[in-house]
Amino acid sequence: MAATLDINGKTVTVNADPATPLLWVLRDEVGLTGAKFGCGVAQCGACTVHVDGQPIRSCVTPIEGLSGVKITTIEGLGGAHPLQQAWVKHDVPQCGYCQSGQIMSAAALIAQNTAPSDEDIDNAMSGNICRCGTYQRIRAAIKDAASGGLGTVAAAGKPHADIDEAIAAASGATARGTGR
Amino acid sequence: MNAPFNKLLGQDGVNRRDVVVGSALVGGALLVGCSPADIMSAGSKVEVGAFGPFVKVGPDGGVTVISKHIEFGQGNHAGLAAIVAEELDADWTRVSVEQAPANAKLYANGSLGAQLTGGSSAISNSWTQLRKAGAATRAMFVQAAAAKWNVPAAEITVKDSVLSHKSGKTAGFGDLVADAAKITPPADPALKDPKAFTLIGTDRVRRKDAQAKSDGTARFTQDVHLPNMLTAMVAHAPRFGGTVKSFDAAEAKKVPGVVEVYEIPTGIAVVAETTYAARMGREALKVEWNEEKAEKRSSSTILAAFRELATGKGPADQKWEAFDSKGDAAVIAGAKGAKVFEATYEFPYLAHAAMEPMNCVAMVDGSKVKMVFGSQGQTLDQLNAAKIVGTLPGSVEIETLFAGGSFGRRANFTSDYASECVQIAKRVGKGRPVKLVWTREDDMRAGFFRPQVVHAVKISLDKDGYPAAWRHRIVSQSIMKGSPMGGKGPDQTAIEGTAGSPYLKATPIVDAQVALPDVGVPVLWWRSVGATHTAFVMEHTIDQLARKAGKDPVDYRRALYAKAGADRHLATLNLALEKAGPAPAAGWSRGVAVHESFGSVVAQVAEVKLVDGAPKVGRVVTAIDCGVAVSPDQIAAQMEGGTCYGLSAALFGEITLTDGAVDQGNFDGYRVLRMNEAPTVETYIVASGNPPSGVGEPGTPVIGPAVANALLALNAKSTQRLPFTTQTA
Numbered sequence: 001m002a003a004t005l006d007i008n009g010k011t012v013t014v015n016a017d018p019a020t021p022l023l024w025v026l027r028d029e030v031g032l033t034g035a036k037f038g039c040g041v042a043q044c045g046a047c048t049v050h051v052d053g054q055p056i057r058s059c060v061t062p063i064e065g066l067s068g069v070k071i072t073t074i075e076g077l078g079g080a081h082p083l084q085q086a087w088v089k090h091d092v093p094q095c096g097y098c099q100s101g102q103i104m105s106a107a108a109l110i111a112q113n114t115a116p117s118d119e120d121i122d123n124a125m126s127g128n129i130c131r132c133g134t135y136q137r138i139r140a141a142i143k144d145a146a147s148g149g150l151g152t153v154a155a156a157g158k159p160h161a162d163i164d165e166a167i168a169a170a171s172g173a174t175a176r177g178t179g180r
Numbered sequence: 181m182n183a184p185f186n187k188l189l190g191q192d193g194v195n196r197r198d199v200v201v202g203s204a205l206v207g208g209a210l211l212v213g214c215s216p217a218d219i220m221s222a223g224s225k226v227e228v229g230a231f232g233p234f235v236k237v238g239p240d241g242g243v244t245v246i247s248k249h250i251e252f253g254q255g256n257h258a259g260l261a262a263i264v265a266e267e268l269d270a271d272w273t274r275v276s277v278e279q280a281p282a283n284a285k286l287y288a289n290g291s292l293g294a295q296l297t298g299g300s301s302a303i304s305n306s307w308t309q310l311r312k313a314g315a316a317t318r319a320m321f322v323q324a325a326a327a328k329w330n331v332p333a334a335e336i337t338v339k340d341s342v343l344s345h346k347s348g349k350t351a352g353f354g355d356l357v358a359d360a361a362k363i364t365p366p367a368d369p370a371l372k373d374p375k376a377f378t379l380i381g382t383d384r385v386r387r388k389d390a391q392a393k394s395d396g397t398a399r400f401t402q403d404v405h406l407p408n409m410l411t412a413m414v415a416h417a418p419r420f421g422g423t424v425k426s427f428d429a430a431e432a433k434k435v436p437g438v439v440e441v442y443e444i445p446t447g448i449a450v451v452a453e454t455t456y457a458a459r460m461g462r463e464a465l466k467v468e469w470n471e472e473k474a475e476k477r478s479s480s481t482i483l484a485a486f487r488e489l490a491t492g493k494g495p496a497d498q499k500w501e502a503f504d505s506k507g508d509a510a511v512i513a514g515a516k517g518a519k520v521f522e523a524t525y526e527f528p529y530l531a532h533a534a535m536e537p538m539n540c541v542a543m544v545d546g547s548k549v550k551m552v553f554g555s556q557g558q559t560l561d562q563l564n565a566a567k568i569v570g571t572l573p574g575s576v577e578i579e580t581l582f583a584g585g586s587f588g589r590r591a592n593f594t595s596d597y598a599s600e601c602v603q604i605a606k607r608v609g610k611g612r613p614v615k616l617v618w619t620r621e622d623d624m625r626a627g628f629f630r631p632q633v634v635h636a637v638k639i640s641l642d643k644d645g646y647p648a649a650w651r652h653r654i655v656s657q658s659i660m661k662g663s664p665m666g667g668k669g670p671d672q673t674a675i676e677g678t679a680g681s682p683y684l685k686a687t688p689i690v691d692a693q694v695a696l697p698d699v700g701v702p703v704l705w706w707r708s709v710g711a712t713h714t715a716f717v718m719e720h721t722i723d724q725l726a727r728k729a730g731k732d733p734v735d736y737r738r739a740l741y742a743k744a745g746a747d748r749h750l751a752t753l754n755l756a757l758e759k760a761g762p763a764p765a766a767g768w769s770r771g772v773a774v775h776e777s778f779g780s781v782v783a784q785v786a787e788v789k790l791v792d793g794a795p796k797v798g799r800v801v802t803a804i805d806c807g808v809a810v811s812p813d814q815i816a817a818q819m820e821g822g823t824c825y826g827l828s829a830a831l832f833g834e835i836t837l838t839d840g841a842v843d844q845g846n847f848d849g850y851r852v853l854r855m856n857e858a859p860t861v862e863t864y865i866v867a868s869g870n871p872p873s874g875v876g877e878p879g880t881p882v883i884g885p886a887v888a889n890a891l892l893a894l895n896a897k898s899t900q901r902l903p904f905t906t907q908t909a
Contacts, residue, residue, distance in 0.1 A: 016456075017436070017456070020456050021456070024454065024455050024456040027402075027403075027455070028405075028411075028454045028455055028456065029454075031405065032396075033396070033402070033403035033405075034395070034396020034397070035396075036400075036402060036535070036536070036584070037402060037455075037537070037617075038535050038536070038537070038584075038620065039620045039846050039847055040619055040620055040846075041620070041846055041848070043620075043846055043847035043848055044535070044620075044847055046535060073396070074395065074396035075395075075396050077395070078395075079391070079394075079395040079397075083394075084391075084394045084395055087390065087393075087394035088390045088391050088394055091386055091387045091390050091813060091814075091817065092390070092394070093387070093389065093390055093393035093394060094253030094254070094255065094817060094821055095252050095253035095393075095534070095535065095536070095582070095583065095584050095585040095586075096253070096389065096392075096393030096394075096398050096400075096582065096584070097400060097534075097535040097536045097584025097585060098535045098584075099393050099394055100396045103394060121855065122855055122856035123856075125855040126854045126855045126856045127854075128854075128855070129535065129847060129852055129854060130535070130824075131533060131534055131535050131585050131587070131825070131828075131852065132253045132535075132585060132821045132824075132825075133820055133821035133822070133823065133824025133825055133828075133853065133858065134817075134820070134821060135824065135853075135854075135855045135858035136820055136858060136859075136860055136861065137817070137820070138855070139855070
């Protein structure tokens with residue numbers, strides 16, 4: 001069954017059962033493997049992507065009902081999003097498997113809150129499990145990226161076309177990998 | 181997992197370490213003395229370049245370090261690359277890391293005798309090997325430049341991949357690589373004086389994979405998509421030891437995308453075009469299981485039997501093995517009174533619960549096998565795959581990918597999930613790729629848990645309040661029994677940490693024994709292995725003894741370390757205390773714990789308070805003595821992560837079985853540490869000139885007892901069982 005989705009600003013037609021979770025469509029059909037399978041029941045957050053700027057768990061979100069919304073995956077952040085730069089600067093990842101989901105949850109947070117408190121971060125990030133225990137570096141990286149005044153990237157509810165523009169504008173605004 | 185692999189490899193009596201370290205020098209020159217029967221001779225299809233099996237230099241001067249170890253979070257790729265780059269004087273920004281193919285001849289772990297990442301040994305077993313590899317490559321470049329410039333080699337300096345001579349001549353690695361490749365590598369290149377290190381020990385040593393792991397491009401097994409690839413899921417028996425009695429695949433085969441359904445030794449495989457189809461197909465499958473030989477006991481029943489044994493009420497015919505005995509054991513058996521301390525500690529099964537559930541990609545074409553996955557024990561995986569297909573281990577090629585965590589799970593003696601994938605790929609045949617996907621529930625219910633363990637201690641104190649006699653009983657399941665790594669004497673993985681404890685060393689009379697009854701639940705090493713329970717028992721006991729003796733627990737430790745000559749313990753403890761400062765913030769209680777594992781000593785000061793009756797951990801000050809600190813920032817990362825992993829288990833971790841079936845299936849039932857529960861870990865490294873020792877595991881076992889000791893200080897209650905959430909007062 002064909003479905004049309006807007007993924008990272010591109011219109012993509014996929015052939016899949018409407019009940020198929022978005023995660024498997026992204027990974028198996030579209031070839032976007034940044035979002036990860038971790039639990040299948042919205043417990044771990046490794047599959048987090050944005051729908052109209054809001055973080056959702058794609059492992060439990062069927063593709064039916066996703067026509068007309070803007071889907072953004074980790075690939076849609078472009079690689080030089082302030083959070084991605086901060087992640088590299090703080091050497092956040094260990095195994096790295098959860099980090100796409102962590103970054104997507106954090107991106108939604110700092111799009112709305114450029115000065116998140118520890119409590120704000122706890123609230124936004126506690127749905128994302130990291131078994132390697134990179135939590136304190138995630139916290140530091142979020143604060144670093146948010147305080148850079150770059151939190152308008154991928155702002156919630158913004159028209160999709162703005163994202164690429166915002167990413168481009170934000171790129172290079174902070175040095176990447178300059179060490180602690 | 182410190183035991184050697186000699187039995188597995190048929191190499192009893194051979195010093196494998198010498199052979200392997202020797203082979204590091206320059207690729208192949210020292211590959212001598214191997215009989216055709218030697219398993220190590222299989223799998224030697226690797227083309228070794230001019231600079232040996234660990235170093236490649238490109239025409240552009242870029243350096244590639246080949247890692248024999250898998251990277252699944254430990255940061256070892258950064259450290260391994262830094263060791264080579266240091267001796268080579270390479271430009272760190274132009275060093276990259278590549279994963280070695282499976283080849284035990286070239287890439288065995290010098291500590292374990294097989295290609296295997298474990299025992300926190302990646303850096304330690306590679307230290308001399310990679311220094312020599314880097315130094316030999318450097319010498320080859322220097323000699324090439326000397327010949328080209330017609331100057332003495334001793335007058336040439338190397339910095340950031342550039343060779344220079346006082347005459348003003350300079351050349352980059354890229355300019356000289358063709359000439360350098362023709363030089364005969366020195367057999368014993370001079371190594372730097374560690375005081376001259378400019379990269380090792382600095383914060384310039386950074387992960388090389390942080391960008392790829394932040395932008396979604398890092399490639400894991402789960403991400404492998406090959407042309408014509410099939411995806412498989414397997415229905416497993418609900419109880420360990422169960423087998424297929426019968427199955428009905430009619431409904432499963434109706435699911436669009438399902439290609440085949442058939443029985444394999446571990447269950448019923450559903451092979452499909454996509455992951456979703458495989459999952460829906462498996463849901464539609466009907467299977468009847470034969471559970472005659474299955475383990476049908478509940479975990480509580482098994483634990484009760486362990487408790488009886490540990491407290492002397494078990495069957496008399498149970499075999500006990502002594503692992504530390506000195507003095508007259510009868511003294512402690514009859515001891516009673518105010519100076520006697522007795523306690524029993526209980527530990528549950530733990531799942532590793534790595535973020536990436538177990539998975540594998542395999543293709544089988546006749547006698548040729550290729551596997552693409554996060555292989556932690558390549559030699560084991562080659563042996564097991566070869567056995568299934570009926571071929572030689574050397575015919576099994578493995579491309580090792582990043583793995584989304586492991587914590588020990590990805591390496592085991594049957595290669596359980598990888599073997600399952602090979603079984604299916606063999607049936608599919610013709611080299612068609614098959615990806616085996618396990619769901620979280622498959623992963624969590626497949627066993628290979630940290631075993632349940634019970635410790636019982638009885639200790640009498642001398643007139644000064646220090647241990648005079650110490651009786652210790654451990655009851656667990658053996659991880660090593662019947663395995664190729666099982667050696668003589670008691671299974672070290674069950675006793676390490678109690679065995680070798682400075683506290684036992686400081687005690688005149690010791691009677692320590694272990695019993696390892698058989699249970700039909702597969703068990704495995706779990707990050708820090710024996711220390712997961714021995715560190716808790718030893719460190720929490722010491723605080724209780726200090727309390728009984730009316731002494732400060734830190735002073736008590738210091739006195740015992742002095743008696744035992746445990747200087748590293750003392751120095752590490754002192755560093756942690758110094759950095760922690762005089763007192764915790766108001767409302768917080770402090771607990772201290774110190775433990776040595778994998779050659780490193782870790783001391784922690786944990787600040788804890790009770791929130792709604794549950795422990796909340798705030799600041800954790802950590803000191804570690806791990807020898808030369810190759811990558812200080814990655815050591816800090818491992819202390820942070822190891823602490824979270826240990827704290828997660830201590831607070832919440834528990835797998836239970838009801839009538840043999842695992843109760844938990846996902847993170848709702850098997851709770852793990854989340855952002856709002858994570859402590860803030862500060863890491864301080866003891867200055868040391870000793871060779872590097874373990875880092876990946878030693879940070880895990882200390883936090884549990886540190887928290888227990890903080891709670892003891894807070895409310896005078898000891899902790900007799902983990903996790904904390906299941907305490908019965």
